[in-house]
Amino acid sequence: MAWKTLDDMDLSGKVVLVRVDINVPVENGVVTDATRIEKIVPTISDILEKGGKPVLLAHFGRPKGKVVPEMSLKPLVPALEAALGRKVTFAEDCIGGPAKKAVAAMQPGDVVLLENTRFHAGEEKNDPELAAGMAALGEIYVNDAFSAAHRAHSSTEGIAHILPSCAGRLMEAELKALEAALGTPQRPVTAVVGGAKVSTKLDLLGNLVSKVDNLVIGGGMANTFLVAKGIEVGKSLAERDMAETAKEILNKAAAANCRIILPVDVVVAREFKAGAENETVAADACPADAMILDAGPETVAEISAVFENSKTLIWNGPLGAFEIAPFDAATNAAAKKAAELTEAGGLISVAGGGDTVAALNKAGVAEAFSYISTAGGAFLEWMEGKELPGVAALNK
Incomplete structure (x- = not known):
């Protein structure tokens, strides 16, 4: 260093x-x-x-x-x-x-x-x-x-x-954790990126596909990628105008040999409220009057298998509408799997960003992760591959 x-x-x-x-x-x-x-x-x-x-x-x-x-x-x-x-x-x-x-x-x-x-x-x-x-x-x-x-x-x-x-x-611990996750990581490296919009995480996705082996996309962002693949998502939150950009990211990932994991099954409901009536359907079978609010159990099983074959995990953003049950199930289950693998010594897990910290705390596993960054903007810019002025100045 x-x-x-x-x-x-x-x-x-x-x-x-x-x-x-x-x-x-x-x-x-x-x-x-x-x-x-x-x-x-x-x-x-x-x-x-x-x-x-x-x-x-x-x-x-x-x-x-x-x-x-x-x-x-x-x-x-x-x-x-x-x-x-x-x-x-x-x-x-x-x-x-x-x-x-x-x-x-x-x-x-x-x-x-x-x-x-x-x-x-x-x-x-x-x-x-x-x-x-x-x-x-x-x-x-x-x-x-x-x-x-x-x-x-x-x-x-x-x-x-x-x-x-x-x-x-504190700065030293953060920089060491980040260096271990993206600088000189143990491979395979998996990143989980969730959240509502693709448009706010373009730089992040663009940087990660060239750095990681697997990229799990969750939350509302996943819906935009499903639309890009020609899949109908009903009334789900999706940035349809970003479909072409999502296609470019998929192509860039393929060229970089980065595997992208999108939901194969989804939890849908007609209203967004706690305890809303819901059903699990295949990712390409969302009813026209319903919205996707979480990833389904098959998707969680696939994500868990990817975690098991990884040495390093970087996590930013939830897999579904984690704020309300039962749409927190996928985030909770995947987070618990990551925590379990970390505690067993098989995985280095680094997470950061406001929603991420809240989601991991809610799942009760934050303490088990190798490192949780509370830095928000600085953590995101680091994941985007940008130079952080406050860190760069210490190098000079």
Whole structure:
């Protein structure tokens, strides 16, 4: 790997600027879910153990370069203190007087949280002056915010060109997992891509067919591929105007020797609601007045067989309308199979994206996967084969 980790840096006595993602839900001034805060604890603890003085940089919400009091990071201090088990000092700005004063007063063991980087218009423009203002506060830069690594902002990319830089523990774990899944994976590699629309995942599908051995397509996207193959899907969600594009992806996959797995049987219903009356039919036998809401048991059996013959699995998106029963059955069954194979040591499984995390949590198997990325946009762009500015900057 071209990027350095905390193990490569001498942090003793040094002020360490740490870019974190603590964009957590807050209600009435109180953090309601501290998961993202808990995930940065290993990095902060390691810096403190190595004698460094951690100064946290983070964004919160979308204040669009203005000071928006409701988007201050100050209410996060109690949750940070609880997670770290120590006092956290808050500075009213991320550059200038308040920040300099808070950093200058630091003693060994102290942690400082700087105010929302996005209160400055220069942050999202990757303004060199703002990056220099933040960099002036510290001696080493640590990026621990993979979820913001697809943005070239002053605090995610700019500072990395000014100070000696490395990845934090969370970023390191994410990059290692992704490298194992698509960089130099154990083959065969299978990808599961689900979701409503083909149009939002064109780059993703185009990149994957040249990288993986098997591509399982689920959700509303699968209906568009069925239409491309001349199969009628009744009232199902399908992007009929994308049929030609779907055909191109099928042809590209065939040329790259990538096997595409589409539903062979489907669960259909006349209405989309929990417990709706439904039936399972062959994929080419959807009644004209019905809609496809899930993959059927034969499809799940085929997917399970593909998983059994794979060494690496990358998962993004559900196989059906997983939010409501009984249309969560295929996603749950396939997820449980992947979890079982992972726990038995036969499969490396990496999953990411909002719906995916929700679906795997709902299936009760998230803990069993090798790695679950909560990064959303950054995870998708990585799957699309795009360079992530925040990661690329650590390489330079």
